Amino acid sequence: MTTTGPTVASPAVQLALVGGSVVDGTGKARIRTDIGISGDRIAVLGSGPWDAAETVDITGLTVTPGFIDPHSHSDWSILGNRDAQSTIRQGVTTEIVGNCGVTYGPLSDATAPAAQRALRGYGYYGDVDWRSFPALLRAVHETDGGTAQNLAWLVGHTALREAAGLRGSDVTADGRNTMLRLLDEALDAGALGLSTGLEYGAGREASTGELIEVTSALRRYDGIYASHIRNRDADLLPAVEEFLTVASTHQLRAQLSHLNVRYDTGAPTGAWHDAVEKLRAARERGLDILADMTPLCDGIGLATGLLPAWLLDEGYAEAARRLEDPHLRARVRKDCDRYWRFVHRGQWERVGLLRSPGLPEAEGTSIPELARKRGQDCWDTYFDLLVAAGPDMADVQLLGRLFTPEHVAEAVSHPLFCLGVDGFTTQLGGRLADRTRHPLFFTGHTHYLAHHVLRRQTVELEEAVWKMTGMVADRFGLAGRGRVVPGAFADLAVVDLKRLADEDTETYRGAYARGVPHVLVNGTFVVRDGVHLGTRTGRFLPRG
Structure with missing residues (x-):
């Protein structure tokens, strides 16, 4: 490791984190440096002495940008778990939600009762009195003190279809126009883009032509297209081709969700490698596409x-x-x-x-x-x-x-893959706890560091952090996030790598993750010395 010299002579900062090392989220080598924070931003990196209102000694610990999950379903559970207990304690400060086509907005009067029942299953017992996607955002971010973590939203194609009252593969002009109106409404409210879930539900009824028509709106907003594709076994390659067709028709930024292949399901030999090669070739042609992967062999x-x-x-x-x-x-x-x-x-x-x-x-x-x-x-x-x-x-x-360990490791280390979990935030106790007794929900994020970095050396620490922070921020256009640099938002995870090396992240233990003693969101401690403070300084992160 190298040491940075002082960059500012005795600056005044509100909070100084001293004695630790920094992996800055760019892929660069770890350095020994202190961090000065003022308000919600990183003010300075270097070494003191600083005129700080508060100084916290983190000797022996490593600071990273707060982890950003590129593929989360925490929009399902956030109303019942605004403190984001299981994810924030792992150092996750931002989640990209609204994936796989399934969002609880927009809704129609016909679909709202089912949404009410579903959300009760995730621990939310309030009224579902919203119908539009912007009203859903207000319900999450402007009531009950907001959220502990930042959320950036996609709107679900399945939700658009159901709110428009559409069934089957034949979509009328009126139906298409209703979906486009609802999509415009979501994008105007700051949604990052559109997600699809083409393997189940109303999503699998959609034709390629419908997807091309609906995604035309994304071009006007520079919105991203994130797709749970139509198949990930015997027909993986045609499904990837459909994804590329939709993305290339409008030259969209596009994210292929959890590009993995379930074992013993009839996938042709080498199908995953062929699929990844298709993505690489499309990128060489100028298409802005990436994929993401999950940390464990299990999935929802x-x-x-x-x-x-x-x-x-x-x-x-x-x-x-x-x-x-x-x-x-x-x-x-x-x-x-x-x-x-x-x-x-x-x-x-x-x-x-x-x-x-x-x-x-x-x-x-x-x-x-x-x-x-x-x-x-x-x-x-x-x-x-x-x-x-x-x-x-x-x-x-x-x-x-679903997956073999070898397949997971290969995808985790691939340069075209961001690292996410494909789960949702939960908590110990209550309705949510009853259905989330699995490490995916409690240690999925720290598993990347504990297992893939420290134990198996699947990927180097700096690369893993980049894939969990800066790479994701760049992919989804989250300005000022994902890096430990002066001027960036102070979303920070303070990680105890020695403890993580011994942490069992593959077994559900009925406890929150260990190994991330401090977590800051927008410059404020949410977790300190392993204790969740109940702080809700998370923000809605709109497109652009």
């Missing part, structure tokens, strides 16, 4: 993604009614070779139940274990979970063993 999935489209044609309530028929169940079993295709191959041991609106007492149980308790086979247990959810069938969530 929507149970309805397994179902054939014909079963869902008349809505979830009718699908639940029909699934009570044993003869129809037999037909559906034969037509479920999609999404998590390993289930169709009988590998239910890879699946656990994360969320069940109809049978909440079953959450946290593996499907085989639940089937044994119920005296059923796994398919009938799966169908019963959907039937019990009825009109809220889309909220049944699974947790699956």
Whole structure:
């Protein structure tokens, strides 16, 4: 490590962090330097003595920019967990939310009751009295003291479709215009762009032509297109081609969400490498595209993604009614070779139940274990979970063993991949805790450092921090974030690398992450000496 000399003679700062090292989020080597903070900004890097209102000794610790999750679903749980307990304690100061097409705004009068029920499952018991996307932003950021962490938002394509009352693949001119109006409204309010979820729900009904028409609005705003693509197994490459077609038609900035391949699902040999090569070649042609990856072999999935489209044609309530028929169940079993295709191959041991609106007492149980308790086979247990959810069938969530360690490591270290978690912020105790007993939610972010950097050396510390901070800030246009440099916002994680090296980040321990004793958001401590202070200095980060 090298040492910086003083850059300003005895400057006056409000807060000085002294004695530590800095990994600045640019990819440059770690340096030994102190940090002076004034207001919400980093005022100076160097070495004192400084005229500081408060000085905190962080000798032996390492300061990084606050981590920025490029692919979060914390918009689902933030109303029930404004303190962002599980994520802020890992050093996550900003989350890009609204991914995979699913946002609880815009809403229509027809879709608001389902949103109300879904949000109660995430610990929010207030009224869903908003309808527009801007009103959702106000509900999150302008009530109840705001949030502990910064949030930057995408608006979901599925939400646009449902708010417009659209079904099926044939979209009328009126339907398209309604979606475009709702998208413009969200972008005017500061949304970063549009997300799609094309493997399930209303998203999978959308044609490529529809996606091209709707994303035309993004060009006017320089909005980003983030896509959970249509397939990540046997048809991965056509799905990537569709993503590139949509992005290139309007020359959009585009993010391919969690570009990974589930193992033993029929993907051609070398499919992931071929997909990444397509991205690299498109970048060489001038298309501004990147991807992101998750830290663990496990991931969240929507149970309805397994179902054939014909079963869902008349809505979830009718699908639940029909699934009570044993003869129809037999037909559906034969037509479920999609999404998590390993289930169709009988590998239910890879699946656990994360969320069940109809049978909440079953959450946290593996499907085989639940089937044994119920005296059923796994398919009938799966169908019963959907039937019990009825009109809220889309909220049944699974947790699956999806990827091999080798595949995860290869993607984590790839230069085209930002590092995210694809989870949501949670807490110990209450409704949220009941369904998030998994390390993905509590140590997913610190796992990158503890496992991939310190234990396995999958990636160097400076590169990992860059992929979790500066790279993400650049990708989503978050000015002044993601770097420890003078003038930047003082979103900081103070990390104990020695402790993280010994931290078990692959086992749920019923505790918050250790190894990040201090976290500052916009210049103010939210976590200090491992204690969450209840501070809510997070901000809405609009586009531009």
